[in-house]
Amino acid sequence: xxxxxxxxxxxxxxxxxxxxxxxxxxxxxxxxxxxxxxxxxxxxxxxxxxxxxxxxxxxxxxxxxxxxxxxxxxxxxxxxxxxxxxxxxxxxxxxxxxxxxxxxxxxxxxxxxxxxxxxxxxxxxxxxxxxxxxxxxxxxxxxxxxxxxxxxxxxxxxxxxxxxxxxxxxxxxxxxxxxxxxxxxxxxxxxxxxxxxxxxxxxxxxxxxxxxxxxxxxxxxxxxxxxxxxxxxxxxxxxxxxxxxxxxxxxxxxxxxxxxxxxxxxxxxxxxxxxxxxxxxxxxxxxxxxxxxxxxxxxxxxxxxxxxxxxxxxxxxxxxxxxxxxxxxxxxx
Amino acid sequence: xxxxxxxxxxxxxxxxxxxxxxxxxxxxxxxxxxxxxxxxxxxxxxxxxxxxxxxxxxxxxxxxxxxxxxxxxxxxxxxxxxxxxxxxxxxxxxxxxxxxxxxxxxxxxxxxxxxxxxxxxxxxxxxxxxxxxxxxxxxxxxxxxxxxxxxxxxxxxxxxxxxxxxxxxxxxxxxxxxxxxxxxxxxxxxxxxxxxxxxxxxxxxxxxxxxxxxxxxxxxxxxxxxxxxxxxxxxxxxxxxxxxxxxxxxxxxxxxxxxxxxxxxxxxxxxxxxxxxxxxxxxxxxxxxxxxxxxxxxxxxxxxxxxxxxxxxxxxxxxxxxxxxxxxxxxxx
DNA sequence: GTGGTTTCTGGGAGCGTTCACAGAGCGTTC
DNA sequence: GAACGCTCTGTGAACGCTCCCAGAAACCAC
Numbered sequence: 001x002x003x004x005x006x007x008x009x010x011x012x013x014x015x016x017x018x019x020x021x022x023x024x025x026x027x028x029x030x031x032x033x034x035x036x037x038x039x040x041x042x043x044x045x046x047x048x049x050x051x052x053x054x055x056x057x058x059x060x061x062x063x064x065x066x067x068x069x070x071x072x073x074x075x076x077x078x079x080x081x082x083x084x085x086x087x088x089x090x091x092x093x094x095x096x097x098x099x100x101x102x103x104x105x106x107x108x109x110x111x112x113x114x115x116x117x118x119x120x121x122x123x124x125x126x127x128x129x130x131x132x133x134x135x136x137x138x139x140x141x142x143x144x145x146x147x148x149x150x151x152x153x154x155x156x157x158x159x160x161x162x163x164x165x166x167x168x169x170x171x172x173x174x175x176x177x178x179x180x181x182x183x184x185x186x187x188x189x190x191x192x193x194x195x196x197x198x199x200x201x202x203x204x205x206x207x208x209x210x211x212x213x214x215x216x217x218x219x220x221x222x223x224x225x226x227x228x229x230x231x232x233x234x235x236x237x238x239x240x241x242x243x244x245x246x247x248x249x250x251x252x253x254x255x256x257x258x259x260x261x262x263x264x265x266x267x268x269x270x271x272x273x274x275x276x277x278x279x280x281x282x283x284x285x286x287x288x289x290x291x292x293x294x295x296x297x298x299x300x301x302x303x304x305x306x307x308x309x310x311x312x313x314x315x316x317x318x319x320x321x322x323x324x325x326x327x328x329x330x331x332x333x
Numbered sequence: 334x335x336x337x338x339x340x341x342x343x344x345x346x347x348x349x350x351x352x353x354x355x356x357x358x359x360x361x362x363x364x365x366x367x368x369x370x371x372x373x374x375x376x377x378x379x380x381x382x383x384x385x386x387x388x389x390x391x392x393x394x395x396x397x398x399x400x401x402x403x404x405x406x407x408x409x410x411x412x413x414x415x416x417x418x419x420x421x422x423x424x425x426x427x428x429x430x431x432x433x434x435x436x437x438x439x440x441x442x443x444x445x446x447x448x449x450x451x452x453x454x455x456x457x458x459x460x461x462x463x464x465x466x467x468x469x470x471x472x473x474x475x476x477x478x479x480x481x482x483x484x485x486x487x488x489x490x491x492x493x494x495x496x497x498x499x500x501x502x503x504x505x506x507x508x509x510x511x512x513x514x515x516x517x518x519x520x521x522x523x524x525x526x527x528x529x530x531x532x533x534x535x536x537x538x539x540x541x542x543x544x545x546x547x548x549x550x551x552x553x554x555x556x557x558x559x560x561x562x563x564x565x566x567x568x569x570x571x572x573x574x575x576x577x578x579x580x581x582x583x584x585x586x587x588x589x590x591x592x593x594x595x596x597x598x599x600x601x602x603x604x605x606x607x608x609x610x611x612x613x614x615x616x617x618x619x620x621x622x623x624x625x626x627x628x629x630x631x632x633x634x635x636x637x638x639x640x641x642x643x644x645x646x647x648x649x650x651x652x653x654x655x656x657x658x659x660x661x662x663x664x665x666x
Numbered sequence: 667g668t669g670g671t672t673t674c675t676g677g678g679a680g681c682g683t684t685c686a687c688a689g690a691g692c693g694t695t696c
Numbered sequence: 697g698a699a700c701g702c703t704c705t706g707t708g709a710a711c712g713c714t715c716c717c718a719g720a721a722a723c724c725a726c
Contacts, residue, residue, distance in 0.1 A: 020685090052683070
């Protein structure tokens with residue numbers, strides 16, 4: 001296969017010094033004479049040495065890498081704009097601390113096993129788990145190994161690990177109230193992803209805001225936060241009650257689909273029907289009229305979760321963090 | 334920190350057998366008695382042994398992991414639906430071959446250095462490089478190390494590595510011709526991402542199809558394949574020539590932005606202006622009317638690039654692969 | 667019984683590092 | 697001039713695993 005790579009011994013020989021000295025130079029330690037340092041650097045260049053990280057990890061017992069585990073069904077990887085932001089946010093925090101972010105995607109049971117092996121194998125010092133479902137086996141595996149880890153979100157039934165999340169219940173309650181405040185009489189919801197905490201909580205918040213006025217017939221459910229769910233869901237709601245005049249969609253993508261369905265049905269937004277979403281993703285500004293929605297600090301969620309892992313790595317206590325959301329009021333309601 | 338993990342020796346002691354036998358059991362080799370196998374398995378469960386991958390990699394000189402390097406500006410990670418598909422496609426191929434996909438994102442110069450270290454350090458047996466720009470330093474680094482690698486796409490000025498790509502020139506030429514075939518007289522283009530091969534080639538294909546009718550005043554350029562670029566670009570084209578009746582947008586996201594701009598300007602699509610895109614991403618079906626576009630097999634590109642790397646790993650020759658595109662003709666032109 | 671093959675097990679060597687320690691050299695202080 | 701402290705360097709011993717060889721044990725055939 002590949003030609004044998006130069007080792008620290010080759011460098012030592014070429015420089016006429018010992019292994020130890022080379023190691024000290026490579027790691028930038030003190031107690032190396034200027035002379036020796038230069039000789040080593042020349043030798044490194046000469047033999048083309050690069051340090052073998054696997055060997056280093058073996059003795060230092062750490063890898064300076066953090067895994068970010070994405071466990072999403074196929075389609076959502078494209079539809080959900082939050083994932084990209086979370087990824088970049090986490091990368092930023094880790095990069096600053098000089099840790100390498102390693103993203104592992106789980107797309108099949110086979111992946112699940114291999115990723116678990118990867119985690120256990122000592123190739124990773126900690127993990128950020130994104131979008132775990134309730135009772136996710138990979139989350140259990142992480143806890144089992146005792147790997148420092150943190151969730152983005154905090155599904156039920158998962159081990160007691162710190163998390164970075166928003167208060168979906170409160171945020172959903174807030175925007176629904178605001179929608180009701182525009183004088184709507186018949187308000188429905190297109191709920192999604194009830195197999196995870198965000199979906200459940202947004203529904204709970206909607207319910208709380210509606211109080212007496214809550215009518216289960218005006219709630220439809222879909223498995224994923226997608227445009228298609230919003231489109232179909234809105235059509236179904238219109239069929240169930242043509243007098244509907246307000247909708248809370250569980251995400252911006254869902255809201256966008258709902259808006260298209262409304263407009264195709266000849267309803268004006270916001271005059272006839274007011275519509276609000278959730279996420280403040282790029283969808284929100286792209287809709288006509290622009291979407292009133294809840295801003296979710298996706299990048300910050302990633303950053304925070306990464307910091308929670310780093311804290312554990314440094315032996316500091318780390319506890320859950322709930323981040324603020326804000327209602328962005330625009331033209332759709 | 335974490336409690337010391339059980340090693341292969343602990344298992345050997347617990348089972349009353351030797352290191353060698355335990356290793357044979359763990360790796361599923363033959364020449365182990367049923368008796369010994371059972372004893373080892375019991376001991377593994379008892380002491381909670383998991384193999385240390387770093388140590389294993391050190392001696393076997395391989396990691397069974399392939400890196401996928403994403404070097405994208407911030408915003409594109411959300412806008413470009415191809416990246417998700419490429420990721421999943423690559424993961425599928427690697428998963429089958431029992432390799433772990435490790436995604437590394439580059440978002441700053443600091444990342445660039447760290448990723449290069451990661452590649453060099455022996456933590457990865459090969460790499461798939463997505464969306465490298467012309468003369469990308471990381472691509473050069475990969476070639477320099479001699480790591481088996483493949484590109485998705487094939488930017489100019491990058492080292493001589495195999496790639497999986499589509500023929501952007503031909504595909505752009507084909508869909509532009511089709512657009513011209515609907516009898517349009519004044520056809521423009523919203524070009525994007527001219528710093529990479531795909532952007533350049535789509536423009537070249539457009540130009541080839543236009544032939545005599547090519548008018549540089551009807552081409553606008555934007556740095557990224559975004560909705561916003563399409564929106565602004567279309568407005569600019571309308572100002573330059575209100576009689577414009579056809580547009581080729583460099584991607585579906587761009588086309589979607591252009592369509593919104595057209596509709597806001599009171600033009601009917603496709604009656605007044607025909608519009609075609611590129612990618613056949615989820616954008617295409619979401620537009621009203623649905624977009625005529627070029628289907629780009631994004632998942633297959635990822636799969637193919639991964640296979641090119643695997644082939645190199647097995648010592649087989651691997652040469653560039655150009656995949657087929659097909660024109661999807663819908664309602665927008 | 668002898669010789670040969672096959673199955674199974676143990677343990678030394680080595681993968682490329684870091685770490686801890688020993689010791690050399692040199693200057694400073696009492 | 698002895699004692700002490702710094703700076704600098706070399707080396708043995710790990711880290712946890714796989715590989716390979718030697719040899720024991722079991723079986724078969726003559």
